[in-house]
Amino acid sequence: MEKMFLLKTEIHQFTSVREFFESQKLTKSDLIITNRFMAEGKLKGYIKNASVIFQEEYGNGEPTDQMVMAIKKDMPKDVLRIFAIGGGTVIDIAKFLVLESEGSIDEMIMKEKEYHKTRELIVIPTTCGTGSEVTNVAIAELMSRKTKKGLADDALYPDKAVLIPELVESLPYKFFATSSIDALVHAVESYLSPKASEYSKMFSCKAISMILKGYQVVVQKGKDQWNQLADQFLMASNFAGIAFGNAGCAAVHAMSYPLGGTYHIPHGEANQLMFEAVLRMYEKKDPHGHLEDLKEVVANELCVEKEKSLEALYELMDQILVRKSLCTYGIKKEELSVFAESVLEGQQRLLNNNYVELSYDDMMQIYHSVFDK
Ligand SMILES: NC(=O)c1ccc[n+]([C@@H]2O[C@H](COP(=O)([O-])OP(=O)(O)OC[C@H]3O[C@@H](n4cnc5c(N)ncnc54)[C@H](O)[C@@H]3O)[C@@H](O)[C@H]2O)c1
Ligand SMILES: [Fe+2]
Known part of the structure; x- marks a missing residue:
C-alpha cells in the first residue's frame, strides 16, 4: 500500500510578530536561533526572556556540518523548545539541534550513528523559498566531502510552522x-x-x-x-x-x-x-x-x-x-x-x-x- 500524503506539522498564521509573541510565554528553556538583524529589528523586545543564538556568529553562508556542531556545543543543555526564526539556513540548523546523538552531523547524515528527537521545534520562516518549516529534511554542507547532503527523517518534522508575512517583507x-x-x-x-x-x-x-x-x-x-x-x-x-x-x-x-x-x-x-x-x-x-x-x-x-x-x-x-x-x-x-x-x-x-x-x-x-x- 502506497502512502499518499502526510503533513505532520501544525500550521499557524499570525498577522504580526507582536500577536505571535503575545501567544507565547518564553522562558530560558526556550532557545531562539535567528540573526542579529532580526533580534534587533522585528523581534526587538519580544525575545528577551529566552536564550538566543545568532547563526552568523558561527559562519557565513548556508549551513555546514561544522557550523551546526559548534552551535550544538554552545547551546544551553536544558532547552525544551527551539524557535527557528530565519531563512532555510537558520531553520535547517535548528532541525539538527532538536536531535540528540553521540555522532557528528556527518555521521548522522550518513546514517552511521543513531539519533533521537528530544525537543520541540517551532519554525518561523523569514524567506519565501525552502518550505523547510513543513518538511522532514535538513540539509548541510559536509565539509570533508565538498557537497551538500540532506538528512530525511520524520523526527525532523517541525512541530509547528508559523507564517508571519511581516517578517518576510524585509527580505532584500x-x-x-x-x-x-x-x-x-x-x-x-x-x-x-x-x-x-x-x-x-x-x-x-x-x-x-x-x-x-x-x-x-x-x-x-x-x-x-x-x-x-x-x-x-x-x-x-x-x-x-x-x-x-x-x-x-x-x-x-x-x-x-x-x-x-x-x-x-x-x-x-x-x-x-x-x-x-x-x-x-x-x-x-x-x-x-x-x-x-x-x-x-x-x-x-x-x-x-x-x-x-x-x-x-x-x-x-x-x-x-x-x-x-x-x-x-x-x-x-x-x-x-x-x-x-x-x-x-x-x-x-x-x-x-x-x-x-x-x-x-x-x-x-x-x-x-x-x-x-
Ligand atoms: N530542509 C529543507 O527542506 C530545505 C529545502 C530547501 C532549501 N533548504 C536549504 O535552505 C538554505 C537556503 O535558505 P534560504 O534560501 O531561505 O536562504 P538563507 O537562509 O541562506 O538566507 C539568505 C540570506 O537572507 C537573509 N535573510 C533571511 N531572512 C531575511 C529577512 N526577512 N530580511 C532580511 N534578510 C533576511 C539571511 O540572513 C541570509 O543572509 C540552503 O542551505 C538550502 O539547502 C532546505
Ligand atoms: Fe530547495
Whole structure:
C-alpha cells in the first residue's frame, strides 16, 4: 500500500510578530536561533526572556556540518523548545539541534550513528523559498566531502510552522529571487516526481500558479514591489514545501548540490542554473509523459501556447534572477565529471524521484550545456 500524503506539522498564521509573541510565554528553556538583524529589528523586545543564538556568529553562508556542531556545543543543555526564526539556513540548523546523538552531523547524515528527537521545534520562516518549516529534511554542507547532503527523517518534522508575512517583507530582492526560485523548483520537481499523488500535485500546482502570478506582477510593476506580495510568496513556498515533502525533489536539486557545496552558490541560484538544462533533458528522453501536464499548467498561468510554455517559464525566471554560466563562478571544465560522479554516488535519495532516469553521460551533457553558454 502506497502512502499518499502526510503533513505532520501544525500550521499557524499570525498577522504580526507582536500577536505571535503575545501567544507565547518564553522562558530560558526556550532557545531562539535567528540573526542579529532580526533580534534587533522585528523581534526587538519580544525575545528577551529566552536564550538566543545568532547563526552568523558561527559562519557565513548556508549551513555546514561544522557550523551546526559548534552551535550544538554552545547551546544551553536544558532547552525544551527551539524557535527557528530565519531563512532555510537558520531553520535547517535548528532541525539538527532538536536531535540528540553521540555522532557528528556527518555521521548522522550518513546514517552511521543513531539519533533521537528530544525537543520541540517551532519554525518561523523569514524567506519565501525552502518550505523547510513543513518538511522532514535538513540539509548541510559536509565539509570533508565538498557537497551538500540532506538528512530525511520524520523526527525532523517541525512541530509547528508559523507564517508571519511581516517578517518576510524585509527580505532584500536578491534573496527574494533566489528563495522563490527554490520554491518554484520544489513545486515543479515534486509535480514531475513519480512519487507525486493527486494530493501532492494539488499543492505543487497551487504553488506554481501563485509564484508565476506573483512573478508577472513583479516584472510588470518593478522589483521594489515584490514585498507587496510577501504573504502570497510565503504561502506558495509553504505549499511547495508540503508538495516536495511528500513527492520529493529530484535531479535539479541533486545536480545543484556540488555547486553549492564546492562554490557556495546560494541554493536557489544553483537550482536555477540546472533547472532548464534538466527539464530539456527530460523532454528529450520522454516528451509525452507527465511533462505534458506541467506544460499545460504553465501555459494556463502565462497565457501562452502549451508548446511554448517552458520557454516562457525559463524566460520569466531569468527576468527574476539573471542566470550566469558555470564558468563565471570559477568552476573548471574538468570538475564537471567530479560533480556528476558525486551526484550519482551521494544523491540517490533525490535521483530516485527523477521524471526519467538520468545516466552519468546525461548528467555530463547537462553540466556541459550550462558551462559556458
Ligand atoms: N530542509 C529543507 O527542506 C530545505 C529545502 C530547501 C532549501 N533548504 C536549504 O535552505 C538554505 C537556503 O535558505 P534560504 O534560501 O531561505 O536562504 P538563507 O537562509 O541562506 O538566507 C539568505 C540570506 O537572507 C537573509 N535573510 C533571511 N531572512 C531575511 C529577512 N526577512 N530580511 C532580511 N534578510 C533576511 C539571511 O540572513 C541570509 O543572509 C540552503 O542551505 C538550502 O539547502 C532546505
Ligand atoms: Fe530547495
